[in-house]
Structures are given as C-alpha cells and as structure tokens.
Amino acid sequence: xxxLSCEVLADGFTFLEGPRWHxxxxxxxxxxxxxxxxxxxxxxxxxxxxxxxxxxxxxxxxKGRLLIxxxxxxxxxxxxxxxxxxxxxxxxxxxYDANDMVVDGEGRAYVGHFGFDLFxxxxxxxxxxxxxxxxxxxxxxxxxxxxxNGAVVTPDGRTLIVAESFGxxxxxxxIGADGGLSGRRVFAELGERVPDGICxxxxxxxxxxxxxxxxxxxxxxxxxxxxxxxxxxxxxxxxALGGEDRRTLFLLTAETTVEDLSEGRSKAAIETxxxxxxxxGWP
Numbered sequence: 418x419x420x421l422s423c424e425v426l427a428d429g430f431t432f433l434e435g436p437r438w439h440x441x442x443x444x445x446x447x448x449x450x451x452x453x454x455x456x457x458x459x460x461x462x463x464x465x466x467x468x469x470x471x472x473x474x475x476x477x478x479x480k481g482r483l484l485i486x487x488x489x490x491x492x493x494x495x496x497x498x499x500x501x502x503x504x505x506x507x508x509x510x511x512x513y514d515a516n517d518m519v520v521d522g523e524g525r526a527y528v529g530h531f532g533f534d535l536f537x538x539x540x541x542x543x544x545x546x547x548x549x550x551x552x553x554x555x556x557x558x559x560x561x562x563x564x565x566n567g568a569v570v571t572p573d574g575r576t577l578i579v580a581e582s583f584g585x586x587x588x589x590x591x592i593g594a595d596g597g598l599s600g601r602r603v604f605a606e607l608g609e610r611v612p613d614g615i616c617x618x619x620x621x622x623x624x625x626x627x628x629x630x631x632x633x634x635x636x637x638x639x640x641x642x643x644x645x646x647x648x649x650x651x652x653x654x655x656x657a658l659g660g661e662d663r664r665t666l667f668l669l670t671a672e673t674t675v676e677d678l679s680e681g682r683s684k685a686a687i688e689t690x691x692x693x694x695x696x697x698g699w700p
Contacts, residue, residue: 418642418643418644418645419643419644419645420644420645420646420647421644421645421646421666421690421691421692422646422690423646423648423666423668423688423689423690424688424689424690425686425687425688426456426460426667426686426687426688426689427456427460427461427462427686427687428684428685428686428687429686430447430450430454430684430685430686430687431447431448431449431450431683431684431685432447432448432449432450432654432671432673432683432685433445433446433447433448433654433655433669433671433685433686433687434446434448434473434474434517434614434654434655434669435472435473435474435475435486435517435518435614435655436475436614436616436655436656436657436667436669436687437475437476437477437657437700438657438658438659438660438663438667438696438700439477440481441457441458442455442456442457442458443455443456443457443458443657443659443667443687444456444465444475444483445475445655445669445687446468446471446472446473446474446475446485447472447685448471448472448473448488449471449683451467451468451469451470451471451472452464452465452466452467452468452472453465453466453467453468453472453475453483453485453496456687458660458661458665460687465483465496466483466485466496466501468485468487468494468501470487470488470489470490470492471487471488471489471514472485472486472487472488473485473486473487473488473515473516473517473518474486474515474516474517474518474519474528474529475518475700476518476519476520476526476699476700477520478495478520478524478551479523479524479551482495482496482497483495483496484496484504484518484520484526485501486515486516486517486518486528487515488514488515488516489514490508491506491507491508491511491514491515491530492504492505492506492507492508492515493505493507493515493518493526493528493549504526504549504553505549505553505554505555506555507528507530507547507549507555509555510545510547510555510556510557511528511530511545511547512530513530513531513532513533513534513535513544514530514531514535515528515529515530516528516529516530516531516565516566517529517565517566517567517568517614517655518568519567519568519569519570519577519699519700520699520700521570521574521577521592521596521699522570522574522699523551523574523596524551525548525549525550525551525596526548526549527546527547527548527549527558527568527570527577527579528546528547528548528549529544529545529546529547529562529564529565529566529568529579530544530545530547530565531544531564532544532545532562532563532564541563541564541583543560543561543562543563544562544563544564544565545557545558545559545560545561545562545565546558546559546562546565546568546579546598548596548597548598550596558596558597558598559579559590559598559601562579562581562584562588563581563582563583563584564581564582564583564584565579565580565581565582566579566580566581566582566612566613566614566615567579567580567612567613567614567615567616567625567626567655568580568615569615569616569617569623569698569699569700570592570617570698570699571617571621571697571698572619572697572698574592575591575592576589576590576591576592577589577590577592577598578590578604578615578617578623580612580613580614580615580625581612582611582612582613582628583611585606585607585608585609585610585611585612586603586604586605586606586607586612587603587604587605587607587612587615587623587625587636588601588602588603588604589601589602589603589604590602604623604638605623605636605637605638605639605640606640607625607627607636607640609629609630610625610627610629610630610634611627611628611629611630612625612626612627612628613625613626613627613628613653613654613655614626614654614655614656614657614669615655615656616656616657616658616666616696616700617658617696617697617698618635618658618692618694618695618696618697619694619695619696619697620637620694621637621638622635622636622637622643622644622694623635623636623637624644624656624658624666624692625656626653626654626655626656626668626669627653628652628653628654629652630653631647631648631649631650631651631652631653632645632646632647632648632653633645633646633648633653633656633666633668633690634646635692644692646666646668646690648668648670648688650672651670651671651672651686652670652671652672652673652674653668653669653670654669654670654671654685655669656668656669657696657700658692658695658696659696662695663695663696663697664691664692664693664694664695664696665689665690665691665692666689666690666691666692667687667688667689668687668688668689668690669685669686669687669688670685670686670687670688671683671684671685671686672684672685673685
C-alpha cells in the first residue's frame with residue numbers, strides 16, 4: 418500500500434461536504450455555516466450562496482447551473498441568476514434529512530438521505546437513492562441501503578457506485594437508459610471502515626473517506642486497497658480529484674464527533690495530496 422502525505426490548503430470552516438471540481442475551482446458546502454463556497458487553487462474562498470436549511474451534496478446541470486441538496490427541508494435547489502429555486506421536493510420519499518448527491522452527464526441527480534434520526538441516536542435503518550430528472554420528476558431507484566452517502570458515476574455513464582456508510586461497503590449499480598438502477602453488486606467490502614464521501618479515478622479506483630478511521634483510502638473493484646492518506650486526529654469527511662490535471666486529491670477533514678455535529682460544533686479544513694491517477698467520471 419502506498420502511503421501519501423497531505424498538507425493544509427485552507428481552514429477556518431465549520432463542517433465541509435460535497436466537494437466538486439468545476440470550472441477551475443473547488444466547490445463545497447459548509448453545512449453548519451449554511452453556505453456554499455467556491456475555493457480557488459491557492460486556497461482563497463468566497464461565498465456563492467446561503468442555504469438556510471443546510472446545504473450538502475452539490476452538482477451541475479447540463480447548463481452549468483449549480484444544484485444543491487437542502488438537507489432539513491429535503492429539497493433539490495438550483496442557483497439560477499443569483500436566485501435559489503426549487504427543482505424538486507423530496508419530502509414524500511425522504512423521511513429524514515437529504516444528504517449527498519451525484520449528478521451525471523445527462524443532468525440526472527441521484528440523492529441519498531438519512532434512513533433514521535441520526536442526531537437523536539435512533540437505531541440505524543435502511544434508506545434509498547432518489548432520482549431527480551432534469552425536468553424535476555422524482556422517483557426512488559434503489560432501496561435498502563444503509564445510509565447512502567457519497568456517489569460517483571463512471572465515465573461511460575453506465576455505472577453508479579455509492580458508499581453505504583453504515584454498511585461499511587461500496588455498492589455498484591447499472592444505470593439504465595431512463596436513469597433507473599439495477600444489477601446491484603458489492604464493489605468493495607471495507608471491514609470496519611465507515612465510508613463517507615467518494616471520488617473516482619481514471620484507473621477505476623475509488624477514493625473514499627473513512628470517517629471513523631481518520632484516513633482516506635483508494636480501493637479497487639473487489640476491495641483491495643492500493644493507497645492511503647492518514648489524517649490522524651481529524652475526521653475524514655469527503656474528497657474530490659481536481660486541479661488542472663485532476664491529480665490533486667482534495668481532502669475535507671474535521672475535528673468533531675457525531676455528538677458535536679448535532680450541535681454544530683466542528684472545525685474543518687481542506688487538505689491536499691498529489692496522486693498518480695487522475696480523476697474521471699462524475700462528479
């Protein structure tokens with residue numbers, strides 16, 4: 418296994434999620450600060466928009482407009498001309514907070530949600546993946562997932578891989594012509610690791626944050642781990658491959674616990690590592 422080093426690019430945030438490399442910048446959600454940020458390659462950040470019900474997963478539609486998961490009111494929002502508008506209300510199919518998301522090359526959004534009341538210490542329960550079409554139509558396309566979190570779509574648009582945080586695995590699906598998911602299979606069992614945010618590289622490897630283990634690892638189909646970035650003492654939250662050559666691995670870390678997060682207590686940073694294999698696919 419290759420051990421890689423990392424360095425801090427920027428800090429002073431609360432709790433960061435949903436990193437996306439787009440148009441020469443890193444875009445991400447500072448959830449408990451209720452804002453979406455854009456960060457330049459040299460670490461300078463600016464507020465793109467405020468989202469009062471907490472932003473999480475991000476993506477871009479076919480026109481390049483920013484899509485945002487609004488957690489507490491369970492909506493998919495779109496930033497258009499400086500205004501936030503609702504693309505879809507997910508409340509009918511998402512009983513608890515909406516969470517992370519991947520948007521594919523067709524502009525279809527796949528949104529996960531909590532399957533239980535996480536912050537009030539409810540027993541974990543199954544959840545689903547929700548498809549939102551570019552026209553705003555909503556339907557459930559996968560069920561019985563144990564806390565679906567980060568997700569990626571392969572460059573050919575035919576496979577979606579999602580992290581099941583409470584299942585300690587990455588699960589793959591075949592994407593149908595209508596955006597439906599079928600052919601469920603295990604991409605990687607991760608043992609005691611708790612996967613959170615993920616990103617995909619051109620070699621078919623998936624980088625995943627391991628929230629409870631304070632590390633980011635690269636895993637290939639079948640479960641072998643090839644690379645690792647340790648962030649000892651800091652929670653590994655999410656990651657994205659970007660930069661001019663897509664070989665900069667942006668690592669979102671936080672000094673926090675689940676209990677702290679329930680009250681919005683957290684200190685977050687963006688760290689970076691250089692990797693051998695560039696990013697690919699979506700996001």
